[in-house]
Amino acid sequence: MPSDPKPGTLYIVGTPIGNLEDMTFRAVRILQTVDLIAAEDTRHTGKLLQYFQVATPQISYHDHNRHGRTGELVDRLQQGKAIALVSDAGMPGISDPGYDLVSACVAAGLAVVPIPGCSAAIAALTASGLPSDRFVFEGFLPAKASARRTHLETLKAERRTLIFYEAPHRLRATLQDLMILGETRQVVLARELTKLHEELWRGTISAAIADYQQREPQGEYTIVVAGAEQAHITLSDTAIVAELKSLLAQGLSRSEASRQLAQQTTLPRRQIYQLALSIADE
Secondary structure, three states: OOOOOOOOEEEEEOEOOOOHHHOOHHHHHHHHHOOEEEEOOHHHHHHHHHHOOOOOOEEEOOOOOHHHHHHHHHHHHHOOOOEEEEOOOEOOOOOOOOHHHHHHHHHOOOEEEEEOOOOHHHHHHHHHOOOOOOEEEEEEOOOOHHHHHHHHHOOOOOOOEEEEEEOHHHHHHHHHHHHHHOOOOEEEEEEOOOOOOOEEEEEEHHHHHHHHOOOOOOOOEEEEEOOOOOOOEOOOHHHHHHHHHHHHHOOOOHHHHHHHHHHHEOOOHHHHHHHHHOOOOO
């Protein structure tokens, strides 16, 4: 049988991003048995608690009161209370309040226990069809256009899949600015995930701009963008041997040096390794 929440412990509880059937049994049990629930919006969370018949009292914890409320919650934890932290949807701390409280608890030596749940970023990524083995979560881009474009410039060469959140009223402007990454870059626009009007739109950035000129953005969006393609460099045998000598001089083995150059050029690793074997030991 599961044990009751431990005194002096903060539980980071994931909640559904839309469909209430995504709530876990463990999350319900924790919310029912902690002493207090710190919620981003007590009215919103109140509906969730009512649905799952949870009578635990709530206290608000959001961006506007987190500086004052963090110390209060840490004090209660140090007094032996068990507290659950929830956001309006998904995992607290992922583009939602939570980091300050978790950081303060860690600094105070208090236990922090994650109760895993939904995440729009991961849900969109896994269904996107884009590479999911390596990715970068960027959250919300800056609201100011100049800052947004400046930040996107730093991501032009990023080869990992990119994930952003965006509000409907800024979607068109953000899509225009994503052209910085390349108009043919593949993008997936996931909206209203797990809800009645769930949609995953797939295509290029330029096609997404054209499509959303014809219709009004609705719902919260998760934008998944393909990473930059690797730029392959064509080198002559003489240039490759020079590069190999430089890498060998740094202490790399012939095999490792060949592997690195194969990733940067259009030549197969075996061909580069044969050139490496022709280099005399010095």
